[in-house]
Structures are given as structure tokens and as C-alpha cells.
Amino acid sequence: MTAAAHLPVTPPGPQTARPLVMEARGLVKRYGHVTAIGGADFELRPGEIMAVIGDNGAGKSSLIKALSGALIPDEGEILLDGQPVHFRTPSDARRAGIETVYQDLAVAPAMTIAENLFLGRELYRGGALGRALKLIDRRRMLTEATEHMKGLQFAIKSMSQPVETLSGGQRQGVAVARAAAFAQHVVIMDEPTAALGVREGNMVLDLIRKVRDRGLPVILISHNMPHVFEIADRIHVHRMGKRAALLNPQKISMADTVSVMTGAIRPEDLSADVLAH
Amino acid sequence: MTQPTTTPARRFQLPNLSTLGPLIALLIACLFFTFQSDRFLTLGTFSLILQQASFVGVIAIAQTLIVLTAGIDLSCGMIMALSSMVIGKLAVEQGVPVPLAILAGFAVGAFVGWANGLLITKWKLPPFIVTLGMYSIVFAAVKIYSKATSVPMPADGLTFLAQRFTIFGTPFTYGSLLMVALFVLTWIFLNYTAPGRHIYALGNNQEAVRLSGINTSRLLLSVYTFAGVLYGVAALLLLERIGGASPEAGTTENLESITAVVIGGTSLFGGRGNVLGTLVGVLIVGVFRSGLTFMGLDSVYQNLITGILIILAVATDQFSRRKA
Structure with a gap:
């Protein structure tokens, strides 16, 4: 718990002036003829919640696995605080200060x-x-x-x-709090609200916001558009194995975002002001 | 997170039914037999119960550790039999110094336990099947190695565990003391050390333990290997108890130890339970055995009551889990 306590408290919201916390350039991962990641870029600024969205099969979980050490990319590089890192296992990523929260309530109930x-x-x-x-x-x-x-x-x-005396949302809250306590650089949340009801989901969103407000940047993978629009500072749209666009949730509509995600709108056709910078 | 839970903050929470239940059952059984026979409630009876229970007790410690990880060991008694045969043969027939023979017995137990663990962690086979197969393999090994003949102990060999010390004028064997000491040490290990807590966590949610960076395979492997060492300790107590190494030994201890674990309130689904409950479970079985003998009743009544207790214990576990 000590690591997080010593973090400098930064004001909430994306910090454009400071260097990126995490960056990926040209990640590629192939399984035989199948390309899971096809030259994907990624970036995360200090103190922001970056939502990662994408249709099923777009390869967003492969991207997240690469960032959290669960997958070793064939090409490309990952930078943490500007330094190249090479994760071989999730433990490597954890040691580097990246904590991951999984959707299926990874707690010991008794x-x-x-x-x-x-x-x-x-x-x-x-x-x-x-x-x-x-x-x-x-x-x-x-x-x-x-x-x-x-x-x-x-x-x-x-x-x-015991954790089993808690509701599903509170249990997920324990998992989020656990990640926040030990993450020194980044918290990755993989569908943290997918298994929860509306009220419970909102509880967890509140908690994620508090984690961000304490200065920890968050990568949020979610299918839930209202949740994404409620808390994300920027949206990374993943399509066909790479980043299709970086969107600004303040400017773009939910419907247009879904269209970009499914390919109904080409990113080039978007007006410049809905893109995030 | 604005909704506080209804459970009040308490520094000391009352133990739940699965912890207290076995103790209550033990007390009721003791009371019952005391009313039936005025010779029952003596330290001498207690000493005898402890002595008779000692090797099953030590096996039940290992069984508790394994059941807590959501596994099971059906080969436990057979590993003990093999270990006792190794110690007996080496010490009596080959003239190997006794401490070395004992070490060899422990090593054989550890090796078979490790083999169980390896099949479970590397090949991802279910513990039930692995240890059922191992039961058969070790059964054959004991018969082949011993040529189906027993090794009687000389009167002066390996008797240190049968030696007695006196409390309130009643002699207790060092073997009984060893069993109780191992129970207490295991309880401390399980409750106050990080690996002990990880064993509980493993039975709760193996994936969560793995994701938190703990090497679950290594932990499981050490549990099964350590269980093998405990079967070696049980082998010593067996040698003392039956006065030699027998090729017929080890056939019933798997079910007897599982009985003690279950009556003691440990969940067969893993992750919940208490090793001291297992000690109570061992004592309950022992109290019924000697109590019914004092009443002059046939031992089939012991089977009857043990069966009822097992079902009651599992039912209690199920109901408390359903409520949670």
C-alpha cells in the first residue's frame, strides 16, 4: 500500500504537457496466418482515463494482453515513462507498476x-x-x-x-482498490462493470474516477458505451487489429463512436474537432 | 460505495457453525458415554483414544492441507504403508542405522507425494483420479517390495514413540504428543504465515491466486510433497502401533482421514475449514469407537454413527455456503 501513498497528487484530467506514461508503437502479433495485432499504436497520459473500445474480434484484448505482459508482441515497442520495456509475463508488468483488474471478480470469497x-x-x-x-x-x-x-x-x-458477505459491486470494488493500492504507473481494467447491475456498476465507476483523481492513469476496456462516455477522458477505438481513431467523448456522439467502431464511418471522414489530441 | 454493509464491525467474530459444530458434537458424545459407563470419563481412556488415533491423525493433517486446496488424496494410507515397509526393511533386515532408515522412509513418502503433485499441476489431472491411480500403484509396490510378508519389529527397535510420559498420573505416549504438536504447528502455519493463507486462497479461487502473482503450481506441488513427508511420520506411528511393517496396511486410512476432515468442518470444495476441527473429527471417531466398546456394543454401530456424522457435517457445510 505504500507505493501509491507516495505518488505525487496530480490534478485530475489529461496532462498534455507531461510525457506519456505508457506508449506502444507499431505492435504486431501473428498466430500463423491470423494477425491479432496489426501495427497498433497506443498512448496514455498521466492522470487520464483512456477507454479502449472495439467490436468483438477487433483485437483489443490482444492489445491489452501485450500491455499487461500476458502476450509477447512479435514486433513494435512498448515504452513506460519513456523507457522501453519488455514484459514476458504478467508478473513482469506487475513489477513495473502495472496492475490489472479482471471482469470475473478475481477475489477469494471466504x-x-x-x-x-x-x-x-x-x-x-x-x-x-x-x-x-x-x-x-x-x-x-x-x-x-x-x-x-x-x-x-x-x-x-x-x-x-469475508469478501463473500459483500455485494458483487463491492467485491469488484475490492479488486479495484487492490489494483490502485499496488499500481505505481498504470491500472488496466478489463470490463470491470460487465458482471454488475446498474447501481453496482455506477459504484465501481465512482471508484475508478477516484483512482484517477489520486493521480493513477487508467486504461478502461469496456463494451458499455454509457459507462465509457461517463468517465473516459479519451477514447481509443480499436478496429482490425489497430487503432482506428482517438476520439474526444466531449465532442463526438455515442452513435458516431459506434459507427467508427463498426466501420460504418471511416475515421478520415470525421471532422477534426471530434478527434482527441 | 455509499452503502455501508449491515454487518457490524466486530473485533472478535463468533466462530460459525462449521467451526463450533464439531466441538459441540464431541462434547455431547463424551457426555453421552459418561452417562452410559462410569469408567469412560478417565484420562486413561483419553490417552488410549489419542494413541489409537495418532497415525490416522497425522494423515488427516496432510489430508486437511490437500482438501483446503480443493484437492483430495486417496493414496495417503498406501504411501504410509510403503514408507513403513521401507523403514522396517532397511532398519530390521538390512541393518541400516535407524535414523537413516527413517530418513529414507520420509524421502520415499515425499517422492510419491511429489509425483502426485506433479501429475496434478503439470498434466492438470484431477486429484481424485491421480491419487486413486497412485493408490493402486503403491499398493502393488508394497506387495512386490515386501513379497507380501510382514517385517516384525524387534522388541527394542523404533519404540521411542511408544514410550510414555505422565500427566496427573496417567501415561501418554510420545506418539500422541507428536500428533497433537503437529496439529498445533499446522494450525499456526495455516493461520499466521503467508503460504498458509495462500493455501486457503487457492481453494477459494485458484485463478485469483495465480493472477496475484503467486506461483500456484509450486504451492500445490509443495503441499502434496509435504503431505508425503507427513505420511512418513504416520508410518513411524504405525510401526509403533502394530509392532512392525505389514503389507496389509494402508487400505482404509484414506476414507478414515477424509471422514475426520469432513466431520471437523472442512469443506470438500476447498478454501474453508480448520485443521484443529480435523483433530476434533479424529477424536469424535475415537470417542465413538471406545465409547461403544465400553457399552459392549458391536463396532458396526460405530460405522452407523460415523456415516450419520459425515452426512450431517457435509449438510452443515452446504447450508452455510448456500446462505453466504
């Missing part, structure tokens, strides 16, 4: 909220003995979990209650 937040990154008791025996420090984990959740205004009274 374990407490605090334990879920610290799963795989438990705090050990002090001293050589505590570290050697990997003795967990329950009290410190509980305190830090409570503090972290308070920072996100996540209203749950006890961090020592």
Missing part, C-alpha cells in the same frame, strides 16, 4: 477484505524471524487496508469481514 487486498503481497512481522517464517502482520494489514479504503471513500465498516 477470505477477509484485508487478506484479499494483500493477497500475494502480505506484510510480514518485523525482525529476521518474521520474514524468514513469512509470519503475516494481521494488525498492520488491517490498519493499512482500512486507511486505503477510507482514502477511496469505500464505505465498508470492517476489513476483517
Whole structure:
């Protein structure tokens, strides 16, 4: 939890003046004759929510897998804070400060909220003995979990209650909070609201906004256009294995966005003011 | 996140029914047999129950660890039998120094456990099938290796676990002490160390554990390997208990240990349970065994009651999960 706490607090919204947090140039991934990524570019600025949308089969999950280390691209490069990185596994990406939240509620239901937040990154008791025996420090984990959740205004009274006592939205909230706690650079959210109802989905959107407001840029993959338009600062439209357009949700309509996504409108035919810069 | 949950914040939450249930059942059983026979409630009876339960108890510790990961081990008793045969043959027939023979027995147990784990993690086979196959393979190995003859222990060999110490004038065996100590150590491991918590998490949601950067294959492999070592420890207690290595041993301990695990409140679906509950489960079976003997009843009543307890325990688990 300490990493996020030391991040400089940046004002919300995209920061055009500062260098890109993450950038991908000309990514290519082929499986035999199938091209999953065909020269895709990607960029993410500090403090923004970048939505990634695309029709089924457009290759957006391949792009996200490349960014999160789950797939090794054949060509192209990925830059993190301007430095080239080469992720071979999701753990590599995690070590570089990129956390991913998955749609299927990746939590351990019978374990407490605090334990879920610290799963795989438990705090050990002090001293050589505590570290050697990997003795967990329950009290410190509980305190830090409570503090972290308070920072996100996540209203749950006890961090020592099992996650299964929570609603679906709150469970996803735990997963989001967990990613926010450990991500140093980027949080990737893969359809975080897909499994949730309307009210629950809004709860999670609120939380994502709070994560962004604390200075962490977010990559949001979603099929849900209202959700995308509600919180995205920019929209990356993925089509036929690459980026078709970068759109400004303040200017373009939802219908036109869907048309770009499905190919009914060619990006070249869009007026310049709906494009994001 | 504006809706606070209704569960009040409590520092100490009451243990739920699956934790308390087994203890209540044990107390009721003890009370019942005390009323039936005034000779029942003595430390001597308790000492005997512990001693009789010791090797199944140690196996049940390993079984609990495996069941918590949402696995199962049907080969446990057979691995113990093989390990006891190795120790017996080496120490008695080959004249290998006893500590070395014991180490060899542990190593054989660890190896077979590791093989189970490897098939489960690398080939992604279901634990039920892998360990059922391993049961048969090790059964054959024991018969071939021993030429179907038992190895009797000399009166002075390997008896240190049968030696006794006295509490309140009642002798207890060191073997019983070893079993109880292993239960307590495992409980501490499961509740207060990171790998222990990961075992619970593994049974809850293996994918979530993998995604959080924990090497789930390595964790599972170590659980099955460590279980093999515990079967080696059980082999020592078996050697002491039956006075030698028998080629007939090891056929029933898989179901007996699963019985203790289930009666003790651990879920067969993994991720929930308590190893001290398993100790209570082992004791419940032991109390019924000796209680019915004190009442002069046939041992089939023990099977009857054990069966009822298993079904009750699983029903409790199901209902509490459905509520959650």
C-alpha cells in the first residue's frame, strides 16, 4: 500500500504537457496466418482515463494482453515513462507498476477484505524471524487496508469481514482498490462493470474516477458505451487489429463512436474537432 | 460505495457453525458415554483414544492441507504403508542405522507425494483420479517390495514413540504428543504465515491466486510433497502401533482421514475449514469407537454413527455456503 501513498497528487484530467506514461508503437502479433495485432499504436497520459473500445474480434484484448505482459508482441515497442520495456509475463508488468483488474471478480470469497487486498503481497512481522517464517502482520494489514479504503471513500465498516458477505459491486470494488493500492504507473481494467447491475456498476465507476483523481492513469476496456462516455477522458477505438481513431467523448456522439467502431464511418471522414489530441 | 454493509464491525467474530459444530458434537458424545459407563470419563481412556488415533491423525493433517486446496488424496494410507515397509526393511533386515532408515522412509513418502503433485499441476489431472491411480500403484509396490510378508519389529527397535510420559498420573505416549504438536504447528502455519493463507486462497479461487502473482503450481506441488513427508511420520506411528511393517496396511486410512476432515468442518470444495476441527473429527471417531466398546456394543454401530456424522457435517457445510 505504500507505493501509491507516495505518488505525487496530480490534478485530475489529461496532462498534455507531461510525457506519456505508457506508449506502444507499431505492435504486431501473428498466430500463423491470423494477425491479432496489426501495427497498433497506443498512448496514455498521466492522470487520464483512456477507454479502449472495439467490436468483438477487433483485437483489443490482444492489445491489452501485450500491455499487461500476458502476450509477447512479435514486433513494435512498448515504452513506460519513456523507457522501453519488455514484459514476458504478467508478473513482469506487475513489477513495473502495472496492475490489472479482471471482469470475473478475481477475489477469494471466504477470505477477509484485508487478506484479499494483500493477497500475494502480505506484510510480514518485523525482525529476521518474521520474514524468514513469512509470519503475516494481521494488525498492520488491517490498519493499512482500512486507511486505503477510507482514502477511496469505500464505505465498508470492517476489513476483517469475508469478501463473500459483500455485494458483487463491492467485491469488484475490492479488486479495484487492490489494483490502485499496488499500481505505481498504470491500472488496466478489463470490463470491470460487465458482471454488475446498474447501481453496482455506477459504484465501481465512482471508484475508478477516484483512482484517477489520486493521480493513477487508467486504461478502461469496456463494451458499455454509457459507462465509457461517463468517465473516459479519451477514447481509443480499436478496429482490425489497430487503432482506428482517438476520439474526444466531449465532442463526438455515442452513435458516431459506434459507427467508427463498426466501420460504418471511416475515421478520415470525421471532422477534426471530434478527434482527441 | 455509499452503502455501508449491515454487518457490524466486530473485533472478535463468533466462530460459525462449521467451526463450533464439531466441538459441540464431541462434547455431547463424551457426555453421552459418561452417562452410559462410569469408567469412560478417565484420562486413561483419553490417552488410549489419542494413541489409537495418532497415525490416522497425522494423515488427516496432510489430508486437511490437500482438501483446503480443493484437492483430495486417496493414496495417503498406501504411501504410509510403503514408507513403513521401507523403514522396517532397511532398519530390521538390512541393518541400516535407524535414523537413516527413517530418513529414507520420509524421502520415499515425499517422492510419491511429489509425483502426485506433479501429475496434478503439470498434466492438470484431477486429484481424485491421480491419487486413486497412485493408490493402486503403491499398493502393488508394497506387495512386490515386501513379497507380501510382514517385517516384525524387534522388541527394542523404533519404540521411542511408544514410550510414555505422565500427566496427573496417567501415561501418554510420545506418539500422541507428536500428533497433537503437529496439529498445533499446522494450525499456526495455516493461520499466521503467508503460504498458509495462500493455501486457503487457492481453494477459494485458484485463478485469483495465480493472477496475484503467486506461483500456484509450486504451492500445490509443495503441499502434496509435504503431505508425503507427513505420511512418513504416520508410518513411524504405525510401526509403533502394530509392532512392525505389514503389507496389509494402508487400505482404509484414506476414507478414515477424509471422514475426520469432513466431520471437523472442512469443506470438500476447498478454501474453508480448520485443521484443529480435523483433530476434533479424529477424536469424535475415537470417542465413538471406545465409547461403544465400553457399552459392549458391536463396532458396526460405530460405522452407523460415523456415516450419520459425515452426512450431517457435509449438510452443515452446504447450508452455510448456500446462505453466504
